[in-house]
Amino acid sequence: MSYRQDIAGCLADNCKAGVTAAELDDALRRAAPALPKLATMQRNGSLPLLRLPARRDDIAQIKSLAAEFGKFKDVIVLGTGGSSLGGQTLVALAPPGRTRIHFMDNVDPHSFTLLFDALDPAKTGLIAISKSGGTAETLVQFFACMDWLSRRSAARTIVITEPKSNPLRDLAIARKLRTLDHDPNIGGRYSVLSIVGLLPAMIAGIDVAALRRGAGAVLDATLSAKDPRDAAPAVGAAVSVALNQRHGVVSTVVMPYVDRLAHFGLWFRQLWAESLGKDGKGTTPIRAVGTVDQHSQLQLYLDGPADKMFSLVMLAQAGKGPRMPAKLADPNLAYLAGKRMGDLIDAEQRATAQTLIRNGRPTRIFTLERLDAQSIGALLMHYMLETMIAAELWGVNAFDQPAVEQGKVLARQYLGEKGRVKAQ
Amino acid sequence: MSYRQDIAGCLADNCKAGVTAAELDDALRRAAPALPKLATMQRNGSLPLLRLPARRDDIAQIKSLAAEFGKFKDVIVLGTGGSSLGGQTLVALAPPGRTRIHFMDNVDPHSFTLLFDALDPAKTGLIAISKSGGTAETLVQFFACMDWLSRRSAARTIVITEPKSNPLRDLAIARKLRTLDHDPNIGGRYSVLSIVGLLPAMIAGIDVAALRRGAGAVLDATLSAKDPRDAAPAVGAAVSVALNQRHGVVSTVVMPYVDRLAHFGLWFRQLWAESLGKDGKGTTPIRAVGTVDQHSQLQLYLDGPADKMFSLVMLAQAGKGPRMPAKLADPNLAYLAGKRMGDLIDAEQRATAQTLIRNGRPTRIFTLERLDAQSIGALLMHYMLETMIAAELWGVNAFDQPAVEQGKVLARQYLGEKGRVKAQ
Numbered sequence: 001m002s003y004r005q006d007i008a009g010c011l012a013d014n015c016k017a018g019v020t021a022a023e024l025d026d027a028l029r030r031a032a033p034a035l036p037k038l039a040t041m042q043r044n045g046s047l048p049l050l051r052l053p054a055r056r057d058d059i060a061q062i063k064s065l066a067a068e069f070g071k072f073k074d075v076i077v078l079g080t081g082g083s084s085l086g087g088q089t090l091v092a093l094a095p096p097g098r099t100r101i102h103f104m105d106n107v108d109p110h111s112f113t114l115l116f117d118a119l120d121p122a123k124t125g126l127i128a129i130s131k132s133g134g135t136a137e138t139l140v141q142f143f144a145c146m147d148w149l150s151r152r153s154a155a156r157t158i159v160i161t162e163p164k165s166n167p168l169r170d171l172a173i174a175r176k177l178r179t180l181d182h183d184p185n186i187g188g189r190y191s192v193l194s195i196v197g198l199l200p201a202m203i204a205g206i207d208v209a210a211l212r213r214g215a216g217a218v219l220d221a222t223l224s225a226k227d228p229r230d231a232a233p234a235v236g237a238a239v240s241v242a243l244n245q246r247h248g249v250v251s252t253v254v255m256p257y258v259d260r261l262a263h264f265g266l267w268f269r270q271l272w273a274e275s276l277g278k279d280g281k282g283t284t285p286i287r288a289v290g291t292v293d294q295h296s297q298l299q300l301y302l303d304g305p306a307d308k309m310f311s312l313v314m315l316a317q318a319g320k321g322p323r324m325p326a327k328l329a330d331p332n333l334a335y336l337a338g339k340r341m342g343d344l345i346d347a348e349q350r351a352t353a354q355t356l357i358r359n360g361r362p363t364r365i366f367t368l369e370r371l372d373a374q375s376i377g378a379l380l381m382h383y384m385l386e387t388m389i390a391a392e393l394w395g396v397n398a399f400d401q402p403a404v405e406q407g408k409v410l411a412r413q414y415l416g417e418k419g420r421v422k423a424q
Numbered sequence: 425m426s427y428r429q430d431i432a433g434c435l436a437d438n439c440k441a442g443v444t445a446a447e448l449d450d451a452l453r454r455a456a457p458a459l460p461k462l463a464t465m466q467r468n469g470s471l472p473l474l475r476l477p478a479r480r481d482d483i484a485q486i487k488s489l490a491a492e493f494g495k496f497k498d499v500i501v502l503g504t505g506g507s508s509l510g511g512q513t514l515v516a517l518a519p520p521g522r523t524r525i526h527f528m529d530n531v532d533p534h535s536f537t538l539l540f541d542a543l544d545p546a547k548t549g550l551i552a553i554s555k556s557g558g559t560a561e562t563l564v565q566f567f568a569c570m571d572w573l574s575r576r577s578a579a580r581t582i583v584i585t586e587p588k589s590n591p592l593r594d595l596a597i598a599r600k601l602r603t604l605d606h607d608p609n610i611g612g613r614y615s616v617l618s619i620v621g622l623l624p625a626m627i628a629g630i631d632v633a634a635l636r637r638g639a640g641a642v643l644d645a646t647l648s649a650k651d652p653r654d655a656a657p658a659v660g661a662a663v664s665v666a667l668n669q670r671h672g673v674v675s676t677v678v679m680p681y682v683d684r685l686a687h688f689g690l691w692f693r694q695l696w697a698e699s700l701g702k703d704g705k706g707t708t709p710i711r712a713v714g715t716v717d718q719h720s721q722l723q724l725y726l727d728g729p730a731d732k733m734f735s736l737v738m739l740a741q742a743g744k745g746p747r748m749p750a751k752l753a754d755p756n757l758a759y760l761a762g763k764r765m766g767d768l769i770d771a772e773q774r775a776t777a778q779t780l781i782r783n784g785r786p787t788r789i790f791t792l793e794r795l796d797a798q799s800i801g802a803l804l805m806h807y808m809l810e811t812m813i814a815a816e817l818w819g820v821n822a823f824d825q826p827a828v829e830q831g832k833v834l835a836r837q838y839l840g841e842k843g844r845v846k847a848q
Contacts, residue, residue, distance in 0.1 A: 081719025096538055105716050108683040109745025109766045114520055137715055139760060140768050144746035167754050174753075250674055250731060251708055259532040270720035277724025284675055284724065284732070286710060291561055292529050294831065295505025296694035300701025300708065303827035307674060308708070321533025322568035329598075330591050335836045336563060342533045343839060344564050351834035358830075403727035406782075407718065410775035412759045415767060 001221065002214050002368065002375040003382070005232045009353065009363035010239045010309065016360030017249075017306055019242045027238035027393065032228045034237075034392040038385070039223040049186045050223075052193040053216030053381065059209065061180075062195055065158065066202035070099050072125040072156070076115070077200050078141040079129035080105040081274075082188020083160075085267040086197035086380075090211070092263040093376060094204035099125075101200050107137045112144055121149050126157040129196055131182045133166025136411065142168065146175070153177065160196060187399055189271045192380055207373040214377030222385050233385035236364065240309060240386070241393040243362055244283050249309045252283045253301070256313035257290035257349040258371055264313075265289065268383055275387045275398040282394065283309070291348045298352065302359045310356055310363040313379070314349045315371050317342035425645065426638050426792065426799040427806070429656045433777065433787035434663045434733065440784030441673075441730055443666045451662035451817065456652045458661075458816040462809070463647040473610045474647075476617040477640030477805065483633065485604075486619055489582065490626035494523050496549040496580070500539070501624050502565040503553035504529040505698075506612020507584075509691040510621035510804075514635070516687040517800055518628035523549075525624050531561045536568055545573050550581040553620055555606045557590025560835065566592065570599070577601065584620060611823055613695045616804055631797040638801025646809050657809035660788065664733060664810070665817040667786055668707050673733045676707045677725070680737035681714035681773040682795060688737075689713065692807055699811045699822040706818065707733070715772045722776065726783045734780055734787040737803070738773045739795050741766035 012018040019027070041047035069075050077087055084105040091101050102115060126145050130138040146153050159172040162184045172179045186194055193215055198208045218233070225231035228238070243249035254268050265287030276282035288297055290312065301308065321341030328337045336344075356363040368375045391398035436442040443451070465471035493499050501511055508529040515525050526539060550569050554562040570577050583596040586608045596603045610618055617639055622632045642657070649655035652662070667673035678692050689711030700706035712721055714736065725732065745765030752761045760768075780787040792799045815822035 080716060085720070096541065105719075106683055106713070107715060107745075107765050107769045107772075108681075109741060109764070109769075111683045112745060112765065117520065134756065135719075136760065136768060136772075137719075139757065140746075140748060140763075140765050143748050143760075144765060147746060167756050170754055250729060257532075259530055259535045266720075273721045273724035273728070277721075277728030279727065280729055282724060282728045284708075284710070284728070286708070289530070291531060292504060294828065295529075295559075295561075296509070296690075297697045297701075298828050298831065299825040300697035300706060302830075303703065304697070304701030304706045304708070305674060305704055317533060321531075321536060322564075322571060324564060324567050330594055332558065332591050333563065335839050336560065336567075339564075339839060340533070341531050341536065341564050341568060344560060344835075345531045345533075347835045347838035348531075348560075348831075350838050351831050354834055355831040359827075401723040403783075404718065404722050406726075407722065407772075407775050407779040410778055411768075411771045414771035414775050415759050415763060 001217060002370070002378045004367045005236060005382070006365040006367070007235060007239050009357040009365065010243065015357045015362050017247050018362050019239060019246065023242045023246050024238060027242040028228045028234065030393055031234045031238045031389050034389045035223060035225060035228060035231060035234060037392075038388065042223060048183055049190040049193070049384070050219060052186075053212045053219050055212070058195060062198050062202055062208070065199060069125045069127075069203045072099055073123040074100045074102060074119045075125040075127060075200070075203055076119075076145060077101060077103045077127045077129065078138055078145065080135065080137050081270060082191055083129035083131065083138070083196060085189075085263070085270055086192025087200035088263040089192065089267040089380070090197055090201035090206050090376065091204045092260045093371065093373065094201075094206055098205045099203050101204055104141055107140050116148050121152055124149070124156070126153070127160065127199060128157065128168065129160040129182070130168050131162055131184075131188050131191075133161040133168035136408070139167060142171070158199070160199070189274055190384055192267065193377070210373040211377040214374035215381035218378045218381040219385070233382050234389050236382070236386040237389035237393060239364065240283065241390050243309050247362070248307055249362065250283055251286050251308045253286045253288050253308055253310045254313065255288035255290050255293065255310060257345055258313065258315045259289070260371060261313055262287070262289050264376065264379065267380070271383060271387050274401045276390055276394060276396060278396050278403065281396055290352060291345060294348065294352060301356065301361060306360060308361065310361060311366060312349060312353050312363060313366045313368065315368045316346070318346040319343065425641060426794070426802045428791045429660060429806070430789040430791070431659060431663050433781040433789065434667065439781045439786050441671050442786050443663060443670065447666045447670050448662060451666040452652045452658065454817055455658045455662045455813050458813045459647060459649060459652060459655060459658060461816075462812065466647060472607055473614045473617070473808070474643060476610075477636045477643050479636070482619060486622050486626055486632070489623060493549045493551075493627045496523055497547040498524045498526060498543045499549040499551060499624070499627055500543075500569060501525060501527045501551045501553065502562055502569065504559065504561050505694060506615055507553035507555065507562070507620060509613075509687070509694055510616025511624035512687040513616065513691040513804070514621055514625035514630050514800065515628045516684045517795065517797065518625075518630055522629045523627050525628055528565055531564050540572050545576055548573070548580070550577070551584065551623060552581065552592065553584040553606070554592050555586055555608075555612050555615075557585040557592035560832070563591060566595070582623070584623070613698055614808055616691065617801070634797035635801040638798035639805035642802045642805040642809070657806050658813050660806070660810040661813035661817060663786075663788065664707070665814050667733050671786070672731055673786065674707055675710050675732045677710045677712050677732055677734045678737065679712035679714050679717060679734060681769055682737065682739045683713070684795060685737055686711070686713050688800065688803065691804070695807060695811050698825045700814055700818060700820060702820050702827065705820055714776060715769060718772065718776060725780065725785060730784060732785065734785060735790060736773060736777050736787060737790045737792065739792045740770070742770040743767065
């Protein structure tokens with residue numbers, strides 16, 4: 001497996017506020033039925049996201065489009081939430097020097113002014129993604145970019161949306177743009193291994209076959225586990241939910257010690273919040289980055305309310321990066337002499353994990369030997385499975401987001417009015 | 425005033441889980457002594473951050489250095505936490521086309537490889553900031569950049585640190601680098617209006633006089649208020665603490681509807697967490713961005729645990745940005761016809777605020793008529809004062825961060841060992 005999960009720091013034996021063996025047993029027993037249920041849904045095709053890791057039939061088309069768009073200097077990806085965060089997560093791992101991908105996930109006029117001023121429409125491709133095809137933000141972005149690309153738009157735009165007629169698809173057809181199907185049965189926040197994540201990733205130079213391989217290994221190991229204790233996502237879900245239900249944990253902090261995983265933290269944040277935050281249940285996901293947030297959030301984490309679970313994502317970095325001088329005159333700096341930058345981040349991540357645990361803050365550790373397409377695929381699949389299993393434990397539907405409709409209706413209503421916000 | 429605070433959506437009259445009039449009265453009564461106390465500390469100079477808005481004597485030096493560094497194509501700013509987040513907040517508001525500022529606040533070897541590959545040392549300036557001069561991350565960054573700049577370093581490096589001897593200052597002196605004093609009595613998270621924030625901001629083209637003017641107006645209005653009810657930061661602190669103490673609010677979400685304020689959210693997050701997260705007290709700050717997080721967090725915010733307070737930062741954007749076609753054939757798109765991008769974000773921010781309040785989620789609204797140096801100065805000062813007043817209400821010291829020392833000691837210990845993390 002290309003990652004390792006260690007939950008020792010979440011157990012009462014090692015951490016004052018951790019779960020007891022009995023609590024963990026109970027949660028695992030309740031989580032157990034989720035595994036055969038997921039296996040059935042994979043087999044009968046009712047949850048197509050579980051078939052994505054094994055798919056190969058869609059690669060040729062994505063590859064050809066990626067080769068075409070890889071010739072552009074810049075590619076703009078329109079879309080928000082699940083249409084954007086998976087792609088952002090993958091592209092953050094891309095090698096430098098390729099086509100630059102700009103994920104525009106907001107409707108801030110200033111950001112579009114800066115974008116249009118900085119790019120050359122003659123050297124830019126456009127990908128617009130909206131599952132429903134009715135997302136107001138994406139439609140407004142789309143119109144703005146169509147104007148900017150002008151007559152060039154038909155040749156260099158791809159629209160990804162559901163196959164059935166919808167506003168975005170109808171606009172694309174009227175303008176003779178290429179359209180690709182978003183699987184109607186894969187929700188945005190579970191779409192990273194579909195064309196939604198794969199097309200931007202492949203343009204940026206990510207090995208999408210390795211990505212799916214990494215995800216597939218975690219999926220297979222989980223669904224074939226005889227005991228939920230052997231399925232890392234089930235163990236993660238059991239610990240997460242038990243800490244909430246028995247120990248007052250209300251927030252869950254994911255803190256990678258790798259800059260390239262900062263976007264992964266945002267992807268996780270949507271997955272966890274939208275899938276589980278319903279009926280008054282769920283925990284609040286928080287994205288942190290190590291070591292940066294040691295200098296921002298660690299005081300709170302260690303000495304504020306004991307209401308958080310921590311998941312540190314560590315990468316083996318020792319021995320990497322710039323080397324410090326072998327001799328340092330200042331005795332206060334002796335600990336740095338001859339060390340490398342990677343030695344410091346390595347020591348910091350281990351020290352922070354230990355400090356959290358010693359202070360009674362339940363802490364799980366993910367360890368990656370390498371950060372590549374395969375290991376990010378594994379991590380993404382781990383969290384999708386953990387989220388679905390946690391939904392079983394909380395008794396909520398992991399696939400809907402019923403509460404957000406009210407605000408959309410109200411926004412349309414306000415758009416019809418003349419009012420605007422006023423400061424005095 | 426260049427911003428307006430509206431707490432109506434945090435009151436029980438308008439929001440089910442809001443504070444009652446009696447609870448607010450009580451909290452304001454308890455907050456009241458903080459105002460004359462702060463006024464005294466301003467007068468006798470014991471809290472020098474309160475004198476920064478009125479300072480002009482330091483501008484000439486910063487201006488001259490900014491002019492010099494403004495000639496570089498790129499400037500790297502080393503430092504983490506309070507040495508970085510204030511500058512990041514200000515530079516995010518800078519006009520495009522100036523010197524690019526790269527805030528390096530981590531020790532990820534890969535990020536430094538990318539940085540050094542992308543920049544030309546002959547066209548790059550360096551600013552290293554550490555108040556104590558002993559921050560391991562900043563020292564390691566410093567050594568790496570010294571090597572990279574090589575013989576050029578002396579001419580193009582500025583070190584900002586406390587006046588007393590410390591590792592970074594001693595290194596700077598040995599290498600004949602220019603050093604500037606970090607006021608020893610202004611903590612990093614309160615340093616944005618000092619040279620720490622102002623130097624990067626001025627290089628990037630921010631009007632720092634307007635910044636201080638905006639901050640000064642809020643400070644003066646607050647310290648001269650006869651009644652804490654007339655001091656916006658006192659009202660904000662009273663509501664925030666009362667929601668925590670009386671209504672089970674454990675998290676506080678700051679959600680600007682402006683991309684350029686995304687870094688402000690990170691600055692706030694440190695200020696609030698490090699100042700208040702101690703002795704088991706405080707609330708957990710969460711940075712969100714609208715409308716982006718409507719498609720990621722809003723489901724949780726509306727229908728998950730009712731344990732959050734929201735502060736939406738709205739900018740008057742109606743009438744701005746690209747315009748949609750005047751006629752749209754699809755009746756489902758009629759609501760967008762002829763509208764501008766700014767109309768949509770304007771409607772979204774108001775609709776989300778109303779939806780949160782209707783769902784019983786206490787919501788405060790900040791409104792900015794413009795986003796400029798003056799209004800960001802006002803917002804920064806508002807939050808510094810609100811944080812200090814909240815500390816009085818919770819009975820904690822807003823200026824220390826005692827819990828983080830343990831991890832630092834452990835990291836040094838680990839650095840001395842040969843161990844490293846291993847995945848299996």
